[in-house]
Amino acid sequence: MDNKLRFGPAGMPLALKGKRLAEGVMYTSEIGLSAFEVEFVRGVRIRKDDAIEAGKIAKEKDIILSCHGPYFINCCSPEKEKQATSKRNLLEALRAADLLGAKIVVFHPGFYQGQSPEIARDNAFKLLSDVIETMKKEKINAVLGCETTGKPSQYGGLDENLEMCKNFPKHIKPVIDFGHISSRENGKIKTIKDYEEIFKKIKDILGKEALEGLHCHFSEQEFTEKGEKRHVPLGTNNHPPFKLLAELIKKNHYHFTIICESPFLEEDALKMLNIVKEI
Numbered sequence: 001m002d003n004k005l006r007f008g009p010a011g012m013p014l015a016l017k018g019k020r021l022a023e024g025v026m027y028t029s030e031i032g033l034s035a036f037e038v039e040f041v042r043g044v045r046i047r048k049d050d051a052i053e054a055g056k057i058a059k060e061k062d063i064i065l066s067c068h069g070p071y072f073i074n075c076c077s078p079e080k081e082k083q084a085t086s087k088r089n090l091l092e093a094l095r096a097a098d099l100l101g102a103k104i105v106v107f108h109p110g111f112y113q114g115q116s117p118e119i120a121r122d123n124a125f126k127l128l129s130d131v132i133e134t135m136k137k138e139k140i141n142a143v144l145g146c147e148t149t150g151k152p153s154q155y156g157g158l159d160e161n162l163e164m165c166k167n168f169p170k171h172i173k174p175v176i177d178f179g180h181i182s183s184r185e186n187g188k189i190k191t192i193k194d195y196e197e198i199f200k201k202i203k204d205i206l207g208k209e210a211l212e213g214l215h216c217h218f219s220e221q222e223f224t225e226k227g228e229k230r231h232v233p234l235g236t237n238n239h240p241p242f243k244l245l246a247e248l249i250k251k252n253h254y255h256f257t258i259i260c261e262s263p264f265l266e267e268d269a270l271k272m273l274n275i276v277k278e279i
């Protein structure tokens with residue numbers, strides 16, 4: 001169990017673009033951050049020695065690593081081929097996470113594609129059961145993290161994700177993207193109470209341990225009736241309001257890991273850290 005509030009960039013810090021992963025992890029520590037999400041969003045590509053080197057630096061510098069699986073994973077798909085690709089990519093991301101010593105592989109559950117939420121769920125549960133069987137066989141240490149999605153066309157509302165975690169308690173943990181939760185429902189998060197409801201729901205369904213070390217994504221977002229439109233720099237539109245989340249985190253001594261997905265990765269992660277410190 002991790003007893004620290006952590007902030008970090010979603011991928012290579014902008015200042016280190018093109019450098020080796022280990023250098024990115026080192027830089028993250030040097031500027032005062034303590035988390036780093038390795039992005040496999042366009043495919044799981046990493047050399048074994050690069051992963052091991054980055055993992056070693058992360059351990060030395062107390063940086064918590066996580067991974068983000070490919071965007072094209074769709075666990076809800078009824079198509080056999082898509083299912084096979086999704087399984088293979090989840091497992092590749094998990095194996096890479098183990099090489100890195102990363103705790104969690106974040107993934108977007110999938111798309112409804114005209115199916116009912118129940119059918120989409122049944123497809124996803126079946127696929128994830130298969131993935132978990134292999135995780136057990138291969139003794140994989142990393143867990144899967146189902147991320148709350150930003151569009152109503154995507155499977156992965158908070159309730160759906162918590163149901164998924166409850167069904168696979170050892171292998172799937174919730175990943176809370178506050179911007180997504182809000183964008184998915186027309187700018188739902190406006191007050192501190194809106195944040196409190198999210199944490200209450202997690203606690204009620206998964207128990208209060210689920211809040212310890214909770215993995216989160218944060219960025220301000222623009223949205224339309226179709227949900228998330230794009231991620232914008234902190235301080236652009238205050239949607240959702242970071243300061244209110246920071247107040248709640250401080251008040252409840254939450255030890256979350258918060259990955260910054262704004263276009264100004266490490267810069268805005270530091271801004272968030274400072275907002276919490278100043279409260």
Ligand SMILES: [Zn+2]
Pocket residue numbers: 068106108147
């Ligand atoms: Zn994501």
